[in-house]
Amino acid sequence: MSDPMSDPMSGPAADPAADPGGWPVTATRHLLSIADLGRDGINEVMRVTDSFVEVGRRAIPKVPALRGKTVVSLFCEDSTRTRLSFETAARRLSADTMNFSASSSSLSKGESLRDTVETIDAMGVHALVVRHFSAGVPWQVASWVSAAVVNAGDGWHEHPTQALLDCYTIRESIGADAGLEGLRIAIVGDVKHSRVARSNVLAFSALGAEVTIVAPPTLLPPSLAGWPVVVSNDLDGVLPKSDVVYLLRLQTERATESLLPSVREYTAGYGLTRERGALLAERALVMHPGPMNRGVEIAAELAGLPNSLVTRQVANGVAVRMAVLYLLLGSGADLGA
Amino acid sequence: MVDATGQRRADVAVADGAVVAVEPELEPSSDAVVLDAARCVVAPGLVDLHTHLREPGREEAERIESGARAAALGGYTAVLAMPNTEPAIDSVAVVRQVLDLGASAVTDVAVAGAITVGREGERLAPLAEMAALGVRLFTDDGSGVQDARLMRRALEYASVLDVVLAQHCEEARLAAGGQMHEGEWSSRLGVPGIPAEAEELMVHRDISLSRLTGARVHLLHLSTAGSVALVEAAKTEGLAVTAEAAPHHLCLTDAEVAGYDTAFKVNPPLRGTADVAAVRAGLASGAIDAIATDHAPHAQEAKEAPFDQAPPGMIGLETALAVSMTELADQLPIAAILALLSWRPAQIAGLSAEHGGPVAPGASANLCVIDPSATWVVDPARSASRSRNTPFTGRRLTGRARHTVYRGEPVVVDGEAQR
Incomplete structure (x- = not known):
């Protein structure tokens, strides 16, 4: 695979207010909206997904691509399939995973979302997978942290x-x-x-x-x-x-x-x-x-x-999320290893 | 020197809180404080019809003292404190508390009383008792009085008190759950919307109630093209209706919400391009009488919430003059902009005796000196407000209050607060 760190998930940030005729485009190193990808970006994810579907068929469906990376799922809304799918994807890439859900967390003790997110970020995590019942939270989180942010569903907005x-x-x-x-x-x-x-x-x-x-x-x-x-x-x-x-x-x-x-x-x-x-x-x-x-x-x-x-x-969900995490965090490791 | 009577080149001499002379080439006495006003406009101090000072109850967001200082820095010499405090300003006791706290501030702090007890929209607050303390404007601002029969009675009861009732026009059921203007952007962003019609329904209702009762009605922070058209028609009909608009509604649209920055969350919400154009046209035509800040401070932690949980509101006292001058300079001469910011609001709020000019011997020395060519960039960290929630961060503006004189005291000199 060509350098997965550059193309296509990165690109110049666009000012959303400057283009009222288009869909809001924001991210460079995050996956917040489909609009961040465009046709070429979607096709690149599809292409990388093909490789990970193949990995999923192996006896040991695991590759070391994200060894040493930490992926945190931050879920502030009930979810079973999406959270499990992301966590499975991260583990199959050999990333370390942490799971943070709102009900069991400091958020229910009155800590602000920003404090919570910055605390997690300060632990040196590499990606935050964010699900929230309010539209836009992944955009806000992305503005507060250095980790890559993946939108796992925000309110009525995007998934x-x-x-x-x-x-x-x-x-x-x-x-x-x-x-x-x-x-x-x-x-x-x-x-x-x-x-x-x-x-x-x-x-x-x-x-x-x-x-x-x-x-x-x-x-x-x-x-x-x-x-x-x-x-x-x-x-x-x-x-x-x-x-x-x-x-x-x-x-x-x-x-x-x-x-x-x-x-x-x-x-x-x-x-x-x-x-x-x-x-x-x-x-x-x-x-x-x-x-x-x-x-x-x-x-x-x-x-x-x-x-x-x-x-x-459901089955393809894991491979697609592997592709997304890989493209965002890409370790450069050989997929066939 | 610009005031409601016109403009001329003159020096202004002030003593003991009053203007003593307005003439060309005055010679200052040896012990006089001289404020340089070269290439500046000397005008009556600005008057804000719509200021949330948060005290009592939300002192972490603003205090009367800090809000008044921000106002003075913006060229204001009087602000009207909105009653949605905790407790609400709905009784003699709370009116007295706010007046007492305002007595030592660097601007006049006039008080708006609530129309209903606790702003709950159920029974009338003691309007006559509060009016006896000098309250000249009543509103449940933050929400509108939903019950048309109660609003009718309030207008009838208040019509003999020499006061004006002001409405936050929003039909609550139609607006329920809304977090931004309903339209193209809310639909894309997946954010529940507030339709323009939620405002226009109540504008229409209160114009009708003014016709029914003959009472004066002031319509707060109008934001839609439909509202402007309704007010224009009411004025043509000769009804006793006045209206204001906020600086943000004459230049920002709902497209600003695209990044979910809660600095752009406000109520009424930022509207569409056609609404912004209509508000500007309404200010130019006289359909809208005044520019009022709706200065609504919120603590940073409250604004750092998900968009649908963050409180609505923007600070505006320090930017209102500059935003108005920057945005309206092509459309309106400076005298017309100052009318919207000073003497018209002074009349609406019943403050004309002390504020809004004209600048003539014997008048109270409430003045501001404006440098119309000063350009500056908005930096919320430099605000005198206790809050930072401006939507204009980083924006380059032209025009700035250089000095503010309150009751003869130079409270702001060269853009610096003196106390």
């Missing part, structure tokens, strides 16, 4: 490694090395409150896919100006024309907030029910970031069909 693993999973399934050029992808559900949707809209469109968002108006962001998407509320019309159907998780409290009359009505209008399964194109792929509400956004029997990629998404 870039989820988008990367989704891109990888689609490419793996369709066998296209070129990207997702011309692929028709429908993202269905609660886009307004979804960090997965925001990152995936950026990633899919950067790779050339045509993205359609399908949601009730109350679950769309207030403005879609500048979003490279088509909007529909007719799932039946969109399904037959979609190569990939990406279902978002519906949090049931959306009904109590009067964003929806009921979960039942959501499922009737926007769920991938058994009946709607018949409308899917023959080779259409079905994806979901998990955890799934079977019977709400997806019928139980459809989640288990062969064209459902849900378990591939």
